[in-house]
Amino acid sequence: MAINLIKIFTQLNDERKIMQKINIKKDWEFNTLEIYNYNKSGPYDLYFNFIKDNANYLDGDIIEAGVFRGRTLLSVGILLAEMGSDKKIYGFDSFSGFPPIYEPQDEINAFKKLFDSKMISKDHFEAVQKNLYFKNVLIDLKTNSSSISKSGDFSNTNKADLLKKIDLLGLKNIILVEGPFSTTMIPENAPKNIFAAMIDCDLYSSYLQTFGFIWPNLIKDGICQLDEYYSLKFPGARIATNEFLKNCNHELIMSPLNEHDEFERWAVKKLS
Numbered sequence: 228m229a230i231n232l233i234k235i236f237t238q239l240n241d242e243r244k245i246m247q248k249i250n251i252k253k254d255w256e257f258n259t260l261e262i263y264n265y266n267k268s269g270p271y272d273l274y275f276n277f278i279k280d281n282a283n284y285l286d287g288d289i290i291e292a293g294v295f296r297g298r299t300l301l302s303v304g305i306l307l308a309e310m311g312s313d314k315k316i317y318g319f320d321s322f323s324g325f326p327p328i329y330e331p332q333d334e335i336n337a338f339k340k341l342f343d344s345k346m347i348s349k350d351h352f353e354a355v356q357k358n359l360y361f362k363n364v365l366i367d368l369k370t371n372s373s374s375i376s377k378s379g380d381f382s383n384t385n386k387a388d389l390l391k392k393i394d395l396l397g398l399k400n401i402i403l404v405e406g407p408f409s410t411t412m413i414p415e416n417a418p419k420n421i422f423a424a425m426i427d428c429d430l431y432s433s434y435l436q437t438f439g440f441i442w443p444n445l446i447k448d449g450i451c452q453l454d455e456y457y458s459l460k461f462p463g464a465r466i467a468t469n470e471f472l473k474n475c476n477h478e479l480i481m482s483p484l485n486e487h488d489e490f491e492r493w494a495v496k497k498l499s
Contacts, residue, residue, distance in 0.1 A: 251305060251396070260392060263302040271299065273482035273494050274452040278303065278423060282312045287422030287446050292408070292437040293454070294320035297389040299425055304398040312400075314422065319404045319411055319437075322386040325430065330463060332431035335359065337462035346469065351457065351491075358459040408433055412440035421445045427454035431463025438471040442497070450480075450494045457491035468495070 251257060257264035265275040278289070289307075291300050300318045307314050331337065335355075342352040386405065393401055404411045408428070421444045426437050434455075441451060455464035456479075472479075476499040482492040 250309075257302075260301070261296060261298055262305070262392075263299045265302050265306055268485050270482075270488040270490070270492050271452065272485065273480065273492060274423070274425065274450070275302075275306065277450055277494075278306060279310070282307060282310055282314055282422070285422050285446060285448065287420035287444075287449065288314050288418035289316040290418075290421055290424040290441055291316060291318045292320075292412075292424065292426050292433070292441070293428035294318040294322070294389070294403070295427075296385060297392065299427070300401065301389075301392055301396065301398070303425075304393070304401045305396060307400050308398060315400050315402055315418065317402045317404055317416070317418065319408060319416075321407050322405055330431045332466045333461065333463040335462070337466065341462055341465065346465065355459045408436040408440070412436055417444055419444065422449055424449075424451040425454065426451050426464075429455055429461045429464060431467045434464050434467035435471060438467070442471070442475065445497045447497060447499055450496045453493045453495060456493035459490075 251260070251262070252266065254264055254267065257266075263269065263271065265271070265279075289303060291303070294300050297318070300316060303316050307316065338347065338352060338355045341347045342349070386403070389403070404416050417440065421441055424437075424441050424445065426434060426441075428434060428437055438451075445451070453464070453468060455461045456468055458464055472495060476497070478496045478498055480494050480496055482494070484491070
């Protein structure tokens with residue numbers, strides 16, 4: 228019996244379309260795909276609530292600086308599609324791990340300078356020291372800016388897997404921009420207006436580059452989620468944020484702590 232290749236191809240294509248129309252709703256579905264579940268309370272409540280409340284009213288697109296495996300990038304893409312929003316989310320990442328850039332501001336001992344200058348609290352500094360103790364003494368790990376995170380230097384990212392997930396979910400609103408921030412964060416790659424941003428790039432120089440790229444196009448009342456403003460690992464993020472915002476009209480906002488998150492979560496709102 229002859230094989231009807233056209234019929235098989237059509238059937239497979241129809242199944243693919245069905246898969247692309249699957250609504251990811253249950254927690255295990257988000258977990259299986261390694262996607263942040265915005266349907267339940269978590270560390271990014273402030274960021275996702277801002278998008279939910281304002282995406283259909285404020286102009287502009289969304290930037291994510293530091294994509295890694297797309298946990299929040301995919302989540303924002305799904306949420307925007309669910310809302311019927313025509314906004315795009317641009318994901319900037321080298322997809323090769325930390326850049327080969329050394330800055331003294333990224334060294335662990337910079338936390339002591341932050342504490343001495345009263346830029347972090349005593350509780351924050353003591354948590355940093357405890358974290359270092361666990362890693363250096365109990366785990367016998369020599370810590371530095373490329374080993375302090377549980378993800379190491381983030382070189383175990385996988386762009387191919389991320390593209391598969393984007394295709395599986397049928398997301399047409401994600402634009403990946405691959406390469407070092409120093410060469411990709413240029414006006415040609417920036418949306419005319421930026422509505423919101425997730426800055427999750429850990430290091431001092433990366434934060435400064437990202438702010439310099441985002442801030443000019445961030446709309447009034449737009450926000451940037453600062454993933455490492457409170458960090459036990461990366462002091463350079465807070466140092467760079469404070470340096471850049473020193474002469475900017477802004478408001479730093481701390482998200483109320485909930486039962487799911489023991490760490491402070493911060494965002495910055497552009498006031499003018």
